[in-house]
Amino acid sequence: FQIVLFGSLCLLNPPVMAEKTIDLQGHRGARGLLAENTLSSFAAALQSGVTTLELDVVVTQDNVLVIHHDPALNPDITRDVRGKFLSIKGPDIRQMTYQQLQSYDVGKIKPWTQYARIFSSQKPQDGIRIPRLKDLFEMVKMGGHQQVKFAIETKITPQRPDQTPDPEKFVALLLQEIQSYGLQDRVQILSFDWRTLQIVQKMAPKVPTVYITAQLAVLDNLAINSGRPSEWTAGFQYAQYGSVPKMIKAAGGTHWSSFWRELDAQKVREAQELGLKVIAWTVNDRQTMGQMLDLGVDGLVTDRPD
Secondary structure (H helix, E strand, O other), X not given: OEEEEEOOEEEEEOOOOOOOOOEEEEEOOOOOOOOOOOHHHHHHHHHOOOOEEEEEEEEOOOOOEEEOOXXXXXXXXOEOOOOOEOOOOOOEHHHOOHHHHOOOEOOOOOOOOHHHHHOOOOOOOOOOOOOEHHHHHHHHHHOOOOOOEEEEEEOOOXXXXXXXXXXXXXXXXXXXXXXXXXXXXXXXXXXXXXXXXXXXXXXXXXXXXXXXXXXXXOOEOOOOOOOOOOOOOOOOOHHHXXXXXXXXXXXXXXXXXXXXXXXXXHHHHHHHHOOOEEEEEOOOOHHHHHHHHHHOOOEEEEOOOO
16 A cells, blocks of 8 residues: 555555456356357356357358367267257268258257266257357347457367368358458457467467367377377477467467466466466356466356356
């Protein structure tokens, strides 16, 4: 506090503090409440007051951008025309047209699965289809949500090039859709596969690029402890730079989106000193949200924006 004396009068003036804003991102809409990556889920996220809708895009056989997390249909959340859950992983979305995709219902979780246990509070719905990216853009526009932003993840992997268009075509399709709605100033493009982010930076240098990282058993796109170069990071290797923030800064990114357990105060500080925004994913309980905010992160990705 500053102490200011005026004769016998003593005033305590607190210093003016810059207000820090947090980017609250609804993960796949509001996955904890309604089926992921569906229009009803995004509507619930908007109702919760998110600043950003986080979503995933894949490309159909007829080059339609649709909102779906996996390159193939997920049997835990997908029912066929008879209302039966798929018994195994479904066909690749890249092998189906948009119209063929509309025969599947993605409004419920298959009971007794791990997914159902984790998201036991999700409300089931019938007749829910996989939306197009343009359907979401239209819904947000019609709802008058002129400030909300979009964090769009390209679901592409260097390990299965047959499941997606090549990175150049994927990015071209995505940017064309974004530009057709005039949303260049309201999007971030993110990916575990940094090749698409490099292309975005060349084709649309003003669009923020969010470099996602994870060091998990199911996905480790950094391969720090593998003893071999990562095929996910577009040639930017940890061994060369010695830290993830330095890798992303060298790659030209604007944001680092990290699995929350892999963040600490030193890493957040390092990234921010390099000019990067730091986003923690996926944070679903109040205590962990508080821990991440105490670290000073710039954004939270959550299944429970409410």
